[in-house]
Amino acid sequence: MPVSPAYRPDPRHLALGEAFYDPVTPAPFPATVTRYRNQRWAARVGLDTLDEAEWVAHLARFAPLPDNVPEPLALRYHGHQFQSYNPDLGDGRGFLHAQIRDAEDGRLLDLGTKGSGQTPYSRFGDGRLTLKGGVREVLATEMLEALGVYTSKSFSLVETGEALMRNDEPSPTRSSVLVRLSHSHIRIGTFQRLAFHNEGAALEKLIAYCIETYQPRAAAHPNPAAGLLAAVTEDVAKMGAEWFQAGFVHGVLNTDNTTITGESFDYGPWRFLPELDPGFTAAYFDQTGLYAFGRQPAALYWNLCRLADCLRHLADEEALAAALEPFGAAFDAHLGRLTRARLALDPDDESGVDAPAFFYRALARTRLPFERAFFDLIGGADPTRIAASPHAEAYAGADWAEAIAAIRGAKPHPRREEALAHPYFAREAPVTMLIDEVEAVWARIAEGDDWGAFAGKIAEVGEMRGAYGVLVDEVGRHP
Incomplete structure (x- = not known):
């Protein structure tokens, strides 16, 4: 071979x-x-x-x-x-x-x-x-x-x-x-199985394996179990922030779908937001909205608490609580950095007005298309770019005034000009992956075995990846 x-x-x-x-x-x-x-x-x-x-x-x-x-x-x-x-x-x-x-x-x-x-x-x-x-x-x-x-x-x-x-x-x-x-x-559910069967030696073996193979920064902690929980908490919080700035709803945030590396995986009834709606759900069977967009951070934290339950005999409760405590602050910090990067603002500039907070507030109030707002306001909310948007009138309203002022006053991303020179940002509209588009791609395959729309969508997304990669790769953990 x-x-x-x-x-x-x-x-x-x-x-x-x-x-x-x-x-x-x-x-x-x-x-x-x-x-x-x-x-x-x-x-x-x-x-x-x-x-x-x-x-x-x-x-x-x-x-x-x-x-x-x-x-x-x-x-x-x-x-x-x-x-x-x-x-x-x-x-x-x-x-x-x-x-x-x-x-x-x-x-x-x-x-x-x-x-x-x-x-x-x-x-x-x-x-x-x-x-x-x-x-x-x-x-x-x-x-x-x-x-x-x-x-x-x-x-x-x-x-x-x-x-x-x-x-x-x-x-x-x-x-x-x-x-x-x-x-x-390896997922939270892997630990839950061992705890359920009281397999203490196997649980310790798994912790040591995960630290050595996936979470080496946990090795510096005086207690391996608490150190692993702290590392997983940080990574899962960042995953939740990544989903938020992408407008993504996973749909089934069970503990067996939450890995110890904080990598998003296993996509069943997923959706991307048409507009910023905290109550938007992906699964038709999620009748109570347990895993709705706005509840995803809480669901992830709940899952991390179940991991902590598995480790109670290997670390004291204070150490486990301390490992979980940074989740909210980590989520907020990562969301701020990722959002600034997506808007071609310096991800590390936390001085002055909180541009991401104003951006999401305006987006929720006006219900503009989620991905379109990022596309229109990238690069400092340029007036010419805003004027070319089909939503120019909305941006001129009072709901967007603070957000646009904050974006214009923020420090630019070090690679802003390089990113904006990418052909993707000269498109008339951003690439999206809304459910009707996905269904249209599938309909072409199902009805005529036509894979052209599928290949075309993959190519469009590849162009998008090339454009945003300039801005977000250094912010993310991995490409």
């Missing part, structure tokens, strides 16, 4: 031992047609040199990659689902396929699957993923990455030739298998 010199296998999860996973067999799919291949990230892990047959063999048939995980591993975990504990969870339609080092920064990355067949945790499910679900996840991750969110990357999407029956979409529907590239699949 012609892997590139950048390929650096490192199957470290095996060191945790068999108590953390179950070997499983991939589904024998009747067909394999590659629909999406992330060459950009494949290059960073040394798999860009695979030809089509090799890509399918390793990323749809799941032949082991060289010197890597020898057989697929369904990971064990529990979790709170809508804040109700469920001990019957685990990888029900996915597994860990490989672990590889990022050639650029050395991070350990997982190749994990979604829709790869049944496991001991499938319960009554078929272990499959609809093609529509796979398309939606690719679109979500591409858009989030473009907006500076630390997210899993959709690495491969292969159509698999099965007809699936589903209650929430027209059936039979087409099937797929997705491979995601993630900075760990």
Whole structure:
């Protein structure tokens, strides 16, 4: 197999031992047609040199990659689902396929699957993923990455030739298998399972592994459990801030969907905001709005408290409380920096008027399109740019006066001119990923197997990523 010199296998999860996973067999799919291949990230892990047959063999048939995980591993975990504990969870339609080092920064990355067949945790499910679900996840991750969110990357999407029956979409529907590239699949639910079964030695082993592999800054803390909780709290707070400035609603913020690296992943009923509405929900089954846009920070904090519960026998309550306490301040600080960066303001300039606060206040009052406001006001709320907006009249009103004054008076981003020279900001309108656009992309595929709109949307988002990357890459944890 012609892997590139950048390929650096490192199957470290095996060191945790068999108590953390179950070997499983991939589904024998009747067909394999590659629909999406992330060459950009494949290059960073040394798999860009695979030809089509090799890509399918390793990323749809799941032949082991060289010197890597020898057989697929369904990971064990529990979790709170809508804040109700469920001990019957685990990888029900996915597994860990490989672990590889990022050639650029050395991070350990997982190749994990979604829709790869049944496991001991499938319960009554078929272990499959609809093609529509796979398309939606690719679109979500591409858009989030473009907006500076630390997210899993959709690495491969292969159509698999099965007809699936589903209650929430027209059936039979087409099937797929997705491979995601993630900075760990260890989640709060992984700790919850060990605590539930009183596996104290395994819990300590997991803490040590997570600190060494993912959260080395926690090693300086006098108590490993509290140190890990403090590091995870900081990263999860930043994830919540990243979602806020992107106008993103995850939809299902269960503890098994919250990783210990603060990386956003696992996209089911996600949505991007049409306008700033704290009550906006993504999942039709979220009847109480538990995971509504404005409640996402509280939901994440609640999940972190459940992680603290798992660590109570390894650290005193004062140390755990101290580890959790900075969440709110961390969320606010990260939101301020990220918002300023998105507006081409200096992310580190906290002097003077709080431009982000005025910006979100005006956006909530006027209900202008969320992404459009960032697009119109970038670069210091330039009068010519505002005048060209279809919402120019709204910006001239009293609701926007303080926000525009604050943006104009703020220190510019050091790379503002470079960013504004990007062709993206000369467009008539920003790229968006609203639900009607996603449905339109899928309709072209479902009705005529036309992938042109999908490819076009990916290309547009790539242009957006190139433009905003100049502003947000240095603010984010990783590109």
